[in-house]
Amino acid sequence: MTKAVLGIIGGSGLYDLPGLEDAEWRTVESPWGTPSDQLSFGRIGATPIVFLPRHGRGHRLAPSGIDYRANIDALKRAGVTDLVSVSAVGSLKQELFPGDFVIVDQFIDRTVGRVSTFFGNGCVAHVSMAHPVAPRLVERIRLAAAAEDIPHHIGGTYVAMEGPQFSSVAESHLYRSWNADVIGMTNMPEAKLAREAELSYATIAMVTDYDCWHPNHAAVTVDEVIRVLGENRDKAQRLVARLARDFPAEHEPCPIGSDRALDHALITAPDARDPALLARLDAVAGRVLAR
Numbered sequence: 001m002t003k004a005v006l007g008i009i010g011g012s013g014l015y016d017l018p019g020l021e022d023a024e025w026r027t028v029e030s031p032w033g034t035p036s037d038q039l040s041f042g043r044i045g046a047t048p049i050v051f052l053p054r055h056g057r058g059h060r061l062a063p064s065g066i067d068y069r070a071n072i073d074a075l076k077r078a079g080v081t082d083l084v085s086v087s088a089v090g091s092l093k094q095e096l097f098p099g100d101f102v103i104v105d106q107f108i109d110r111t112v113g114r115v116s117t118f119f120g121n122g123c124v125a126h127v128s129m130a131h132p133v134a135p136r137l138v139e140r141i142r143l144a145a146a147a148e149d150i151p152h153h154i155g156g157t158y159v160a161m162e163g164p165q166f167s168s169v170a171e172s173h174l175y176r177s178w179n180a181d182v183i184g185m186t187n188m189p190e191a192k193l194a195r196e197a198e199l200s201y202a203t204i205a206m207v208t209d210y211d212c213w214h215p216n217h218a219a220v221t222v223d224e225v226i227r228v229l230g231e232n233r234d235k236a237q238r239l240v241a242r243l244a245r246d247f248p249a250e251h252e253p254c255p256i257g258s259d260r261a262l263d264h265a266l267i268t269a270p271d272a273r274d275p276a277l278l279a280r281l282d283a284v285a286g287r288v289l290a291r
């Protein structure tokens, strides 16, 4: 049995977790680079929590400037088993209103030039991203949202764009024609790296705007995103607090195997592996490399 540790990555507008008890900011070093900030260790009820502000306190880091590998590696080293991203998103559908929460279940990765894997020459791995989010974690978020009476939608496709500029109207219509639901700039490669690190991952996407496709709404601005986030911060904090309070003490095995993603993913023969890369993979892939 593995003790459950709930990791929370706070996105725009969420740079700390006020309900965190016995909270302490600690530096966690990673061989992959520099995490966005120190990690805040604490608990909510009996559940151990590790919180990381994705853009750093003060929102220092742009979506393309975040070291996603260092973040995921540091959270893994901190003992996290289940990871929830809280993210601001634009809505690509009329029925997804600013203020709504969408518990997404698919991603389209439109980012370019971000390092999106821990593996490579010397240790090649191919994990499945067919089902990028962990269903039990989604179900726990759903229960918490229902208990807190927070309007939410289960399922939806998140387009990850490079940014930092927002989309053009033509791009926004293109994503709508793909039947995507929401758009943001950060959940890729984060979700891919979480899968490689065998962390069960889910996203609470907080709708802040209608991007720029809606005839009756002005194109998104940062001021508008921050204003809507301000109105919904309390809801996000209540949702995370309820999720944490009701979280099981033992990590629940993932029915789609997100916590065992490397079981059938490594292809490089043991004697052809690069010892330097293996050393960096100690936290991410230690479970399978130790075999």
Ligand SMILES: CSC[C@H]1O[C@H](OP(=O)(O)O)[C@H](O)[C@@H]1O
Binding pocket: 010, 011, 012, 013, 054, 055, 063, 086, 087, 088, 089, 184, 185, 186, 187, 222, 225
């Ligand atoms: C401040 S608007 C754009 C910014 O907000 C979202 O960030 P996060 O997912 O960390 O909440 C979006 O992806 C952009 O990075």
Ligand SMILES: Nc1ncnc2[nH]cnc12
Binding pocket: 088, 089, 090, 091, 166, 167, 183, 184, 185, 208, 209, 210, 211, 212, 220, 225
């Ligand atoms: N419309 C939008 N596009 C990209 N990222 C966002 N974050 C919040 N709203 C967004």
